[in-house]
Amino acid sequence: MKILRAKNLGFCYGVRRSLEFTERQYPSPVYTYGELIHNSLIVDKLANNGIFAIDDIENIEEGTVIIRSHGAPKEVLIRAKEKGLNVIDATCPFVNRTRKIVSEKYANGYKIVIFGKKEHPEVIGINSLCDYTALIIDNEDLTDLATYEKVCLVAQTTASAKKFQNIVNKISKDGLKTVEIFDTICYTTQERQKEAEQLSKLCDKVLVIGDAKSSNTLKLKEICGRFSTAYLVSEAKELARINFNVGDTVGIVAGASAPNESITEVIQYMENNYTEAQNEEFLQAVDAVGTNGKLRDGKRMKVKVTAADEKGITVDFGMKIDGHIAAAEAALDDSYNPADYTQGMELDVILLSAKAEDGLYRFSKKKVDKIKEGDKVVDTIRDGEVFELVVERDTKGGLLGKLGTYTVFVPASQIKEKYVHDLKPFIGKTLRLTQLEIDDAKRRIVASQKVILERERKEREEIFWANVIPGVIVNGKVKGISKFGAFVSVDGYDCLVHISDIAWTKFKSIEEILKPGKKYDFVVLKADREKGKVSLGYKQLQKHPFDAAIEEHPVGSEVVGKVTSIMPFGAFVEVATGVEGLVHVSEASNTFVKNINDVYKVGDEVKVKILAIDPEAKKITLSAKACMPELPEEEKAVKAEKKESKPRAPRKKEVVKEEDSEWSEDAGNNPFADLLKDIEVK
Numbered sequence: 001m002k003i004l005r006a007k008n009l010g011f012c013y014g015v016r017r018s019l020e021f022t023e024r025q026y027p028s029p030v031y032t033y034g035e036l037i038h039n040s041l042i043v044d045k046l047a048n049n050g051i052f053a054i055d056d057i058e059n060i061e062e063g064t065v066i067i068r069s070h071g072a073p074k075e076v077l078i079r080a081k082e083k084g085l086n087v088i089d090a091t092c093p094f095v096n097r098t099r100k101i102v103s104e105k106y107a108n109g110y111k112i113v114i115f116g117k118k119e120h121p122e123v124i125g126i127n128s129l130c131d132y133t134a135l136i137i138d139n140e141d142l143t144d145l146a147t148y149e150k151v152c153l154v155a156q157t158t159a160s161a162k163k164f165q166n167i168v169n170k171i172s173k174d175g176l177k178t179v180e181i182f183d184t185i186c187y188t189t190q191e192r193q194k195e196a197e198q199l200s201k202l203c204d205k206v207l208v209i210g211d212a213k214s215s216n217t218l219k220l221k222e223i224c225g226r227f228s229t230a231y232l233v234s235e236a237k238e239l240a241r242i243n244f245n246v247g248d249t250v251g252i253v254a255g256a257s258a259p260n261e262s263i264t265e266v267i268q269y270m271e272n273n274y275t276e277a278q279n280e281e282f283l284q285a286v287d288a289v290g291t292n293g294k295l296r297d298g299k300r301m302k303v304k305v306t307a308a309d310e311k312g313i314t315v316d317f318g319m320k321i322d323g324h325i326a327a328a329e330a331a332l333d334d335s336y337n338p339a340d341y342t343q344g345m346e347l348d349v350i351l352l353s354a355k356a357e358d359g360l361y362r363f364s365k366k367k368v369d370k371i372k373e374g375d376k377v378v379d380t381i382r383d384g385e386v387f388e389l390v391v392e393r394d395t396k397g398g399l400l401g402k403l404g405t406y407t408v409f410v411p412a413s414q415i416k417e418k419y420v421h422d423l424k425p426f427i428g429k430t431l432r433l434t435q436l437e438i439d440d441a442k443r444r445i446v447a448s449q450k451v452i453l454e455r456e457r458k459e460r461e462e463i464f465w466a467n468v469i470p471g472v473i474v475n476g477k478v479k480g481i482s483k484f485g486a487f488v489s490v491d492g493y494d495c496l497v498h499i500s501d502i503a504w505t506k507f508k509s510i511e512e513i514l515k516p517g518k519k520y521d522f523v524v525l526k527a528d529r530e531k532g533k534v535s536l537g538y539k540q541l542q543k544h545p546f547d548a549a550i551e552e553h554p555v556g557s558e559v560v561g562k563v564t565s566i567m568p569f570g571a572f573v574e575v576a577t578g579v580e581g582l583v584h585v586s587e588a589s590n591t592f593v594k595n596i597n598d599v600y601k602v603g604d605e606v607k608v609k610i611l612a613i614d615p616e617a618k619k620i621t622l623s624a625k626a627c628m629p630e631l632p633e634e635e636k637a638v639k640a641e642k643k644e645s646k647p648r649a650p651r652k653k654e655v656v657k658e659e660d661s662e663w664s665e666d667a668g669n670n671p672f673a674d675l676l677k678d679i680e681v682k
Ligand code: SF4
Pocket: 012, 013, 014, 015, 069, 092, 093, 094, 095, 157, 158, 186, 187, 188, 189, 216, 256
């Protein structure tokens, strides 16, 4: 029987992440909102560790609640916080991406359509973000979509990628231009589905490891069932019910929530029962006696204990002369205790030297134990588990090291993502590897670090793009400055902060605000995955000078400002850096002012009172008159009369310059346009 294993086995990123949360220390008792993952083995294991699943937040009054990778309805999160619970949000970033899209689009008046299962907790959580108004579809019937003006289509992260693509094709065929489509199926789901299809085409039978409650596992079974006979198995013992035939090719795939223990168990069961067993004992026996039966250095042998004391163990190895294992060579962790070695006990040892010293042959048990440890590691890496290897030497075309009795070969093409020509610098270094091929008969493993690096890069890439959603705050390091902005590295990806998004007020150089090499928070403004471009904003996270100014100078307060420009209807006065208010001509003095130029000129310092603030339009209405003493009516009249009779030099026509009327950061957008439109400039 031939066994083919999918490359992607074991927990997905989101599940691994949520399980990591359960390993931390929190205020007790600790609960998960719903079963943390759809796998009863894991749920039982958590319960044994005192972490229980609850379905209703009202059932708990204290402690910690961990939100699983599917996320939770918004009202559950609100209620948990209201109750003062310690909320740990382990929602998978891919699910969060869908949640953010839906919240944003719903707020902008879109009809939300979710391709998925309406009873799935992830879908329920997403639907809560549009107040449960989403249209949830699980087939390709799009009749209803045409009835909505604006539609936002998303998919459950574990939905069938093929079916979703069919829907997308249908939408473009039907010319439904008002539908905005977001492919929110997560990459791990897509890869596993693709692999399941390819693998099942080569197999007679496919074992799909996972739980019957797991949506992505059921989807894999459905896909495999199209091309071969698929069986859902959660534990190795279930394999007994399957009739395998001699010569069958059997595939093994696993859902994203299938634990490694179950996968290893199934693989081992299949290998032990249906593939040619490795005759370990035979190999060892050959090794022990050697091909010509003579003693040689490093020969592995079975010996019998005759006595043990503080100095070591005396052994019989079938010759007239005794063998001896020194205490330091007896145990791996230097935990040698003579009492552990009884007469007649059989030990697996290595001959240190084929020449007797002081009438004794010296053996080491420790060295064999070390090899055995390494061989145990070999068993754990069969299903793709990552292992470490110290490189011992280079050879033609790659690197070599030892794992137990196995020689590990890492081809030069598998060390890094690019081919490595110079192998010497890797000698003595530790590599993180995954096996590509294990040949038990030859004790050889071919392994790759490149596969891990590629997988991690892809994972990082997916997480990065799932997180850079407009509005999200990210932390990044300023890598460089150019004349049009700053380059910022976020999780290793280059993003741009355009010069217009650096500060609200004018500045001389970008370095004044963003220092190269330093880290800052930025808000994502735009992310275009196809073009690989992300625009960030810095000023958007800083207080707008207008908001700072009105906080400092509320309505009724008085402030001394500088006249920045004169208009026929009044004067603009800067009350804080970059923030201006208007003193209307009628508020310029405690006497009648016919011409504003009679009382103010640009650069004058003037005491003004804040009369009104319009935060929406970012306008401040000022009065100088309110800071002056009230004059008796007669005095006002006299002053007015004097002003009237005063001869006045002919005045040039006022020219309204755009920059003079600048009021906020938005140059060219005169906030007083609405005031000006009703005023005739003479
Ligand atoms: S299947 Fe995808 S979306 Fe779901 S938890 Fe795993 S990584 Fe996250």
